[in-house]
Amino acid sequence: xxxxxxxxxxxxxxxxxxxxxxxxxxxxxxxxxxxxxxxxxxxxxxxxxxxxxxxxxxxxxxxxxxxxxxxxxxxxxxxxxxxxxxxxxxxxxxxxxxxxxxxxxxxxxxxxxxxxxxxxxxxxxxxxxxxxxxxxxxxxxxxxxxxxxxxxxxxxxxxxxxxxxxxxxxxxxxxxxxxxxxxxxxxxxxxxxxxxxxxxxxxxxxxxxxxxxxxxxxxxxx
Numbered sequence: 001x002x003x004x005x006x007x008x009x010x011x012x013x014x015x016x017x018x019x020x021x022x023x024x025x026x027x028x029x030x031x032x033x034x035x036x037x038x039x040x041x042x043x044x045x046x047x048x049x050x051x052x053x054x055x056x057x058x059x060x061x062x063x064x065x066x067x068x069x070x071x072x073x074x075x076x077x078x079x080x081x082x083x084x085x086x087x088x089x090x091x092x093x094x095x096x097x098x099x100x101x102x103x104x105x106x107x108x109x110x111x112x113x114x115x116x117x118x119x120x121x122x123x124x125x126x127x128x129x130x131x132x133x134x135x136x137x138x139x140x141x142x143x144x145x146x147x148x149x150x151x152x153x154x155x156x157x158x159x160x161x162x163x164x165x166x167x168x169x170x171x172x173x174x175x176x177x178x179x180x181x182x183x184x185x186x187x188x189x190x191x192x193x194x195x196x197x198x199x200x201x202x203x204x205x206x207x208x209x210x211x212x213x214x215x216x217x218x219x220x221x222x
Contacts, residue, residue, distance in 0.1 A: 026214045029217040029219060030215050030217070030218045034053070035050070039179075040180075044115055045123060057186055058189070058190055060164070062109070062159070063079075077091050084150065085147075086148075088154065090143050098167035099167070099185070104185050107168075108167070109143045110136075131149065131151040166178075166183065167183040170182075186207075188201035188213060188217070189202050198220060201218045
């Protein structure tokens with residue numbers, strides 16, 4: 001058994017080296033087969049593990065993590081703490097649009113966080129964000145978040161599901177059906193969801209991160 005494992009490791013080394021040196025190829029559609037228990041594609045309500053695979057393609061987070069789990073900018077391009085760590089100010093990327101053409105700005109961030117914090121909304125992330133006291137728009141691309149006490153995990157949460165930013169306009173338009181009509185700022189746009197069969201995504205040709213994504217589309221097959 002050890003010999004087989006060793007062979008597998010050695011055999012994989014050239015493949016890993018090639019992958020690291022390879023240049024991305026643009027175009028094409030990736031077909032993914034997976035066992036789906038997807039319930040909703042509304043990031044404010046999502047709790048299933050398999051939903052994450054799709055949500056992180058349609059939606060961007062405020063922050064992201066490096067390979068060593070350190071934080072890096074995403075929709076929030078910078079951040080700073082004040083008031084003894086109880087207030088964090090996020091500076092946002094400018095010129096970003098949701099897939100429906102509406103602007104991503106501080107008002108959108110406030111709506112996303114306030115919606116998660118509203119007990120009536122039954123967000124799956126309410127407990128995670130219970131340390132947040134208030135969200136304030138300082139200007140079009142600056143938002144301040146006041147916490148009840150210093151809460152170090154907050155920024156890490158913004159790199160996960162609690163930091164996925166959805167279109168307020170789409171939520172208002174689609175109402176209770178927003179989970180079947182997700183609209184974010186991410187590299188892929190929601191195409192269709194045939195329950196029990198497939199979820200199709202198409203390339204966001206206006207993605208704010210230039211040159212991305214490489215693929216034309218992704219189809220998840222149940």
